[in-house]
Amino acid sequence: xxxxxxxxxxxxxxxxxxxxxxxxxxxxxxxxxxxxxxxxxxxxxxxxxxxxxxxxxxxxxxxxxxxxxxxxxxxxxxxxxxxxxxxxxxxxxxxxxxxxxxxxxxxxxxxxxxxxxxxxxxxxxxxxxxxxxxxxxxxxxxxxxxxxxxxxxxxxxxxxxxxxxxxxxxxxxxxxxxxxxxxxxxxxxxxxxxxxxxxxxxxxxxxxxxxxxxx
Amino acid sequence: xxxxxxxxxxxxxxxxxxxxxxxxxxxxxxxxxxxxxxxxxxxxxxxxxxxxxxxxxxxxxxxxxxxxxxxxxxxxxxxxxxxxxxxxxxxxxxxxxxxxxxxxxxxxxxxxxxxxxxxxxxxxxxxxxxxxxxxxxxxxxxxxxxxxxxxxxxxxxxxxxxxxxxxxxxxxxxxxxxxxxxxxxxxxxxxxxxxxxxxxxxxxxxxxxxxxxxx
DNA sequence: TCACACTTACTGACTTGTAAGCAAGTAGAT
DNA sequence: ATCTACTTGCTTACAAGTCAGTAAGTGTGA
Numbered sequence: 001x002x003x004x005x006x007x008x009x010x011x012x013x014x015x016x017x018x019x020x021x022x023x024x025x026x027x028x029x030x031x032x033x034x035x036x037x038x039x040x041x042x043x044x045x046x047x048x049x050x051x052x053x054x055x056x057x058x059x060x061x062x063x064x065x066x067x068x069x070x071x072x073x074x075x076x077x078x079x080x081x082x083x084x085x086x087x088x089x090x091x092x093x094x095x096x097x098x099x100x101x102x103x104x105x106x107x108x109x110x111x112x113x114x115x116x117x118x119x120x121x122x123x124x125x126x127x128x129x130x131x132x133x134x135x136x137x138x139x140x141x142x143x144x145x146x147x148x149x150x151x152x153x154x155x156x157x158x159x160x161x162x163x164x165x166x167x168x169x170x171x172x173x174x175x176x177x178x179x180x181x182x183x184x185x186x187x188x189x190x191x192x193x194x195x196x197x198x199x200x201x202x203x204x205x206x207x208x209x210x211x212x213x214x215x
Numbered sequence: 216x217x218x219x220x221x222x223x224x225x226x227x228x229x230x231x232x233x234x235x236x237x238x239x240x241x242x243x244x245x246x247x248x249x250x251x252x253x254x255x256x257x258x259x260x261x262x263x264x265x266x267x268x269x270x271x272x273x274x275x276x277x278x279x280x281x282x283x284x285x286x287x288x289x290x291x292x293x294x295x296x297x298x299x300x301x302x303x304x305x306x307x308x309x310x311x312x313x314x315x316x317x318x319x320x321x322x323x324x325x326x327x328x329x330x331x332x333x334x335x336x337x338x339x340x341x342x343x344x345x346x347x348x349x350x351x352x353x354x355x356x357x358x359x360x361x362x363x364x365x366x367x368x369x370x371x372x373x374x375x376x377x378x379x380x381x382x383x384x385x386x387x388x389x390x391x392x393x394x395x396x397x398x399x400x401x402x403x404x405x406x407x408x409x410x411x412x413x414x415x416x417x418x419x420x421x422x423x424x425x426x427x428x429x430x
Numbered sequence: 431t432c433a434c435a436c437t438t439a440c441t442g443a444c445t446t447g448t449a450a451g452c453a454a455g456t457a458g459a460t
Numbered sequence: 461a462t463c464t465a466c467t468t469g470c471t472t473a474c475a476a477g478t479c480a481g482t483a484a485g486t487g488t489g490a
Contacts, residue, residue: 126341173411176395202427203418212417
């Protein structure tokens with residue numbers, strides 16, 4: 001709400017410029033996990049600091065002590081979930097080149113065991129397109145990064161003279177199926193999410209190679 | 216509409232069981248259009264009845280007079296947007312068989328001229344997976360209907376012995392690309408939404424025909 | 431005349447965020 | 461090793477606002 005960008009620091013202890021105590025990092029993690037759960041199950045707008053705080057075992061003012069504002073907390077949650085230490089817990093390192101494509105399908109399969117996180121991303125990504133949403137920049141950057149990564153995976157198996165724009169179309173479509181399938185799967189868990197992603201990728205490879213017919 | 220307890224009507228004038236005046240239908244439409252705009256740009260939870268009412272030229276109590284509750288209004292909006300008279304304004308009737316697939320790409324292209332409605336569906340569909348969301352049933356049914364419709368479009372061009380499950384995978388994936396691309400496009404309008412959908416459909420046809428290689 | 435389409439006024443629940451204070455941990459000096 | 465001074469990590473209390481929904485009343489058209 002008010003412009004922070006703290007010129008003074010009587011106001012915000014949110015940006016931990018000072019010397020945090022040893023157990024503070026733990027507490028922050030507890031809050032971030034609680035926030036992901038609440039934002040995931042309720043959405044950002046309906047999810048309240050009160051509920052997050054209770055889940056983390058504090059008052060809502062305690063949460064604000066650490067993160068300053070609800071907006072800041074959301075961004076922190078998203079960045080925390082993307083950070084490397086968590087990624088290593090979740091799976092392995094991202095493989096280079098075209099192996100990435102098989103890895104994507106494997107990730108989709110893994111995601112079926114953690115509906116909460118999937119729900120968080122699906123809900124927040126779509127919510128981020130609403131006016132003035134604090135996570136808009138995060139997801140714009142995220143899609144951009146993913147697109148380039150996946151373009152790099154399609155490049156070595158596409159014809160050598162394939163234009164960038166064509167690779168980008170395939171990459172965008174790949175991300176889109178994964179995101180779109182998540183919403184369908186969350187509403188109706190019987191749909192075969194990994195099979196749909198795998199079929200789409202296989203089809204897009206054929207398309208890149210010119211092995212498909214126009215509609 | 217089912218007549219509720221006909222003896223008294225102290226509580227809800229929301230279900231128009233009585234005799235509405237001629238201009239009432241117009242007013243309701245104005246409210247529904249306003250609601251779609253507001254829910255689309257702000258999301259359901261952040262979008263307020265006050266804002267909808269102002270856009271429709273009333274007080275928020277007036278809106279509640281017509282729809283009873285915010286939940287009811289959301290469901291009414293979604294059903295209104297899906298109703299035939301609106302569809303005919305938006306485009307043509309849905310073609311049968313495999314022509315539907317080309318029609319889908321055309322719809323995607325058309326959707327680029329009405330970002331507001333696209334945003335509404337994208338945001339609300341994802342939001343609907345959150346706990347106790349009033350639109351969950353609507354979107355579950357909608358996805359189910361779309362899936363069967365698109366399965367019917369793939370069936371005539373797939374090999375005759377293609378199992379239903381395989382058609383369903385292709386249909387789910389098709390819907391998923393469209394939905395997923397909408398979010399990417401809303402965040403970054405330079406992505407080629409129709410091309411991605413077209414490529415995916417072409418690829419899925421190849422996949423259904425067994426013309427693709429396993430990953 | 432009387433139901434319908436509203437408006438005004440209000441309630442109570444929730445919201446994020448702020449202010450101030452307190453207890454415990456930490457650092458430094460002795 | 462202990463006392464002191466300061467910081468950190470909270471809490472309680474409060475402020476200010478927004479929200480959906482209700483109740484009651486008004487005017488108007490059928």
